[in-house]
Amino acid sequence: MASLETAIDLDETDTQTERMNIVITGHVDHGKSTLVGRLLADTHSLPQGKLDGVKASCEKNGRVFEYSMLLDALEDEQKQGITIDSARVFFKSLARPGREYVIIDAPGHIEFLRNMLSGASRAVAAVLVIDALEGVAENSRRHGLLLSLLGISQVLVVINKLDLINYDESIYRKIRNEYGQYLDSLKVKPVAFIPVSSREGKNITEIAPEMAWYKGKTVLEVLDGFKSPKSEDGAFFAMPLQDVYRFSDAGDERRIYAGTLVSGEARVGDRVRFLPSNKEAHIKSIEAWSAPAKTVVRAGESTGFTLEEDIYVTSGEVLVEADENAPVAASTRIRANIIWLGVNPLTFGKSYLLKLGNAKVQAKLEKIERVLGENNGEDGYYGLNRNECGSVILGFARPIALSSFYDNASLGRFVLVDGFDAAGGGIVLEALSEADIHPELPTGFEEDLFLLLKKYFPHRFPEYGKKPNQDYTI
């Protein structure tokens, strides 16, 4: 299994103007808004006169100026439709001309988790803010976990409010160690930890003399080092089949197999295989309208092929190169990490619609291996409540083609729909074979039976009898 780093390998410098979506997360009052306000001010990204205007207004009203006010002021302005990009807060890089950072607000409140995740799933990097005075808090952990579930690999941890602890290195080290260990348990490798004071502007865009013990980079320097996601050109070819078109009007006879390449490249003449049907055909042409004819398409492109052989396949199958040993397999069972956002809990015995690539399949919860996060209560094993995360096994009504998230991000993530409610999302840790679990026995029954046997026939289970709390595996 490839490591997270290599799976989401990153492009070198994009020479054009680029917009990088960054999500800023952290516990309530740990200083997210102040950090953003600071970045706006210190990168000179505010509209002319805005900073002085807010300061003057504070003085007039006898209020103490705070950098977090800049965000509110900007929002007011957005409501009036004055700034050009009114919807999203963004600031410019100082060192990299042409780069802009779009800040996706991630409210600390749990009620907004659906919105936070929707935004964060479009982010390529994350900044986690922790209050040095308060230390690691509930949402510090929760957000770290969510970032790992979304597969965001570029994470910067900012330890804020160092001014309130007299820039004490030992407190910073303690938090860094504690949180570093936690992220390590999630397989998240932070790009950097930075001690800062957002209020005083220390280590944000300039290294602060107060923290001479800190030898790393500023926040902005680390942001500038973040990379746009690689377009997976070099990887194996994979394209979920989105649809098959045959528009017969105006005498068009083409049957076009349409989709968006998630990785690799394909050429005219290539022999491709559709999974899970295993049908094979040769690419006859790459179709496009109002574009020069081409013989090769690459990752990220929305395209369409005609095939030499007329075959019947339906949307949701995945095209791979027939000769390439791509790590894409037809599976009916996966081990996955999921975040549940549904109105109703995720429960056993119920059928959900799982969407992965362009495939849709009925899926059932077969086992909860672990409830992730702070709520590790026993009741979690009977389902997942709203906003809970877990490591689970899901079984499908029929095979679909997929990868582990670490082999291919696009073919290794999915959402679950409960009725008409988009209720959860997650990443595929691995595809499981039929032998990994007895499919004919419902897991809940199996566990209940085991507990009964253990209770009434303890002599048959000496290794468990003495230690009732020990985990067991079947």
Added chain:
Amino acid sequence: MNKIEKLEAQSIFIIREAYKSFKNIGMLWSIGKDSTVLLWLAKKAFFGHVPFDLIHIDTHYKIPEMIAYRDQLARDLRIRLVVGENRKALANKQTFQDGNLDRIACCKALKSEALNHTLDGSWPRRIYEPKQGAWTDVPRDEPYNAVIVGVRSDEEGSRSKERVFSARDERSEWDASAQPPELWNLYKTEFAPKTHVRVHPLLEWTELNIWEYIEKEKITVIPSYFDQGDGMRYRSLGCWPCTSPVASTARNTADIIEELISGKFRNIAERSGRAQDKDGGGTLEALRKEGYM
């Protein structure tokens, strides 16, 4: 792939997803630059075909060039064009220009109401059939389950809260606070019966991206966007009583891009020429709740 190519690929994916997911789907077409890019993307998505209707809401206060351009394009591209309008309000002179409504109420009557009743098929539609090359009047028709709309999140605050697949309930209302999560590009396309869905393929585009794409693809847009010699041009097209041209000598797409990147419009919002946005805070969000696009 560069930024514009990525946006194009993403939008094509969304348009294909929408077409696959809904039986009766149309594309809202306002004749402006965003709509024109949307139509172009549809032709890209379906390899030169437009496999659904284009829907235009005619307020009868559009700048006259817009209507001429619309009819020309429908003929040239052989598009089935569906036109809806609020005939009652127009006949009774219930409009801003007639002095009987304020701007917001006028928008609501001539756009939102006309749109909602055209989409649900309860008001007459005027339809251009490309095969016959003729217009017909259809008093009642099938409702559309979904429409593809070219809104962008950088236009105005409320649009930034939008999802790509966004549900309206039976009364066409939009509840911005109770939206489902939308993770990656795994859009939820499952909706309860009678839900009306708006699909937004251009949500991630900015005004600048639109013009960069028009330049790259050499798309013909309505000439009203360019200075015709009097030093004025439209930056955003709407009804003439509520939309003013801006002072600009931009004569082509390249000039407009220059104006947006480093020139005079770098820090001025696109819709600044739209008077209805300014009548009280948050009015566009209020209008959108009732179905405004």
